[in-house]
Amino acid sequence: MTATMDPGKKLINSIDSCVDDMLKGLVSCHPGLDLHEKRRVVLVKEWEQRGNKVALVSGGGSGHEPFSAGYVGEGMLTAVSAGSVFASPPASSVLHAIKCVSVNNTGGVLVIIPNYTGDCLNFGLAVEWARKREIKVETITVGEDCAISELRNSEPPRSRGMCGLVFTFKIGGAMSEEGNTLTEIKNELTKVVNSMATIGVALSACSLPGSPPLFTLAPDEMELGLGVHGEAGASRIKMCSASEAVEIMLDKLIITLSLKEGDEVAALINNLGGSSHIEEWIIANEVINQLGSKNINVKRIYVGALMTSLDMLGMQVCLLRLDAENKDKWLRYLDCETNAPAWPGTKLSLPSHFKPQNSESDIEEHIELQEKGLILGDEETSIFKECLSAASNAIITAEKHLNELDSGCGDGDCGSTLRRLAEGILEEIEKSSLSCTGKVFLQLANVAESRMGGTSGAVYSLMFISAGAKLEDSCLNHFTAFEEAWKCALEGVMKYSTAREGDRTMLDALIPAYNTYSCCMKETRSDQIKALMAAIDAAEQGCLNTQSMKARAGRAAYVNEALLTDVDAGAHGVALWLKAVCSVLIEKLGGEKAKCLCKSGH
Numbered sequence: 001m002t003a004t005m006d007p008g009k010k011l012i013n014s015i016d017s018c019v020d021d022m023l024k025g026l027v028s029c030h031p032g033l034d035l036h037e038k039r040r041v042v043l044v045k046e047w048e049q050r051g052n053k054v055a056l057v058s059g060g061g062s063g064h065e066p067f068s069a070g071y072v073g074e075g076m077l078t079a080v081s082a083g084s085v086f087a088s089p090p091a092s093s094v095l096h097a098i099k100c101v102s103v104n105n106t107g108g109v110l111v112i113i114p115n116y117t118g119d120c121l122n123f124g125l126a127v128e129w130a131r132k133r134e135i136k137v138e139t140i141t142v143g144e145d146c147a148i149s150e151l152r153n154s155e156p157p158r159s160r161g162m163c164g165l166v167f168t169f170k171i172g173g174a175m176s177e178e179g180n181t182l183t184e185i186k187n188e189l190t191k192v193v194n195s196m197a198t199i200g201v202a203l204s205a206c207s208l209p210g211s212p213p214l215f216t217l218a219p220d221e222m223e224l225g226l227g228v229h230g231e232a233g234a235s236r237i238k239m240c241s242a243s244e245a246v247e248i249m250l251d252k253l254i255i256t257l258s259l260k261e262g263d264e265v266a267a268l269i270n271n272l273g274g275s276s277h278i279e280e281w282i283i284a285n286e287v288i289n290q291l292g293s294k295n296i297n298v299k300r301i302y303v304g305a306l307m308t309s310l311d312m313l314g315m316q317v318c319l320l321r322l323d324a325e326n327k328d329k330w331l332r333y334l335d336c337e338t339n340a341p342a343w344p345g346t347k348l349s350l351p352s353h354f355k356p357q358n359s360e361s362d363i364e365e366h367i368e369l370q371e372k373g374l375i376l377g378d379e380e381t382s383i384f385k386e387c388l389s390a391a392s393n394a395i396i397t398a399e400k401h402l403n404e405l406d407s408g409c410g411d412g413d414c415g416s417t418l419r420r421l422a423e424g425i426l427e428e429i430e431k432s433s434l435s436c437t438g439k440v441f442l443q444l445a446n447v448a449e450s451r452m453g454g455t456s457g458a459v460y461s462l463m464f465i466s467a468g469a470k471l472e473d474s475c476l477n478h479f480t481a482f483e484e485a486w487k488c489a490l491e492g493v494m495k496y497s498t499a500r501e502g503d504r505t506m507l508d509a510l511i512p513a514y515n516t517y518s519c520c521m522k523e524t525r526s527d528q529i530k531a532l533m534a535a536i537d538a539a540e541q542g543c544l545n546t547q548s549m550k551a552r553a554g555r556a557a558y559v560n561e562a563l564l565t566d567v568d569a570g571a572h573g574v575a576l577w578l579k580a581v582c583s584v585l586i587e588k589l590g591g592e593k594a595k596c597l598c599k600s601g602h
Helices: 018-029 091-102 117-132 165-178 182-194 242-257 277-293 327-335 378-397 399-409 414-431 437-452 454-473 478-496 507-524 528-548 569-600
Strands: 033-036 041-044 055-062 079-085 109-114 137-142 196-204 221-224 235-238 264-271 297-304 313-321
Touching (some): 055 165, 079 091, 109 117, 182 196, 221 242, 264 327, 297 327, 378 399, 378 414, 414 454, 437 454, 454 478, 478 507, 507 528
Parallel strands (some): 109 137, 264 297
Antiparallel strands (some): 041 079
């Protein structure tokens, strides 16, 4: 009898240590790189000697190797932050990378963000913290996937970042070495992102260490337009030849980029991890020949495992349209030398005797939070504490139900994640003074980031840091400041997230509640009780509305709609803690009458 291999089998030491072991192995083989183990940050060895050259920082979840650490080197990235398998790195690690490469750097830092919810939020949060340290930093978000047109064409674009990220690393890195400014590089890479598109096919799903495949395919099926995190594709098609598969992909790419006879392109052929070298070169040959038959000239083509999805059997094709205006300089940047280890045989493979003056621990520092802005009196501070306690306890009580609501998206951990935040808040309010509201919210941002992690941690951290920044500057009365901070919290999230009202997220409870509160306060001027009660109703109705919404943001956007049968867990969580906060305020403002109202329905 022939033994059948468990697809979850991997040659690793443990699931928990596999990312750290991988990074150590990379740097052991390329001692010209520097690894800050605690932060999972990989840097060029000379990271503190940039001078006036712009530093490029990127990263994302692990499991896509050689992306992204394999592209650290002269002529490409200066540093990357690696997350766990298929999970964005925490903002604190991204911030560490930014702080490192900003040392002795007058050129500034460009952060290249893959267009995934967790990456956008955590990298965005890190950038906001960096700016509070007066670090010169800009961002560009890369999303060139064209599998689902409505995501690419939405505003803002929701298309996923794929192997085309490598084009931005190469062109941006070459521009940095050439001495271009931060603004010039950002503007040029924006043109690059708008000139490329990627689509792929898979013959089988990947499997996380110790787990079965994330989806199943029949022997005669292929998945078209899949993602690099194991999520299923835009459609399922019958198994076909390499030639037919390339034809299907090129048709989509040509339409997306409006390619026509006489146009020129650069191409990436990306092995998603489990396909053979034979398949790589067959696909490359088909791309060149089929585009050539349409009189579209492939000026450069790069083939290999560039951005993988663990052990997925499949290939991606990325095309970069070379317009007359950009062709010569983009080709020159693509041809510039780089020693990034994703290109074998570079000088980084040789031992290095260079030692940075600053170690990882030298960069570890915490921003000093100042007490400025809105200051509360003793009675108000007591109410503030009661609000935070009530919100936290409401979330802790609802943990199990929130997890059940979240199970439709596959994770099932929304309640547990919010519970960690709630416990962290309860600990924080017992040891900290709560009179300075701006400082408190910045402290809560740290709690959310360190306790929650992932996408939720970044969302709540961005809300808290944005609200805190407003309250630091506020000289308004308490309820006006509260309203302005709420508005800024929403703007802070939407600055880095593609989610908007109607996308089946927590914003579907939070935005209607704010709009209702704000409108009611304008109408009634001073009736806060009425405004707070209306906000509770709006949040609960907004949460109920998510039950019939199509998910258009986060991982739920890629989940079969049939699995999303209840309200959104994040929206329900918002409705719970917002009701708890408002109920405390109503009771304190309105006395016994308000207390009865709260017990009867609010």
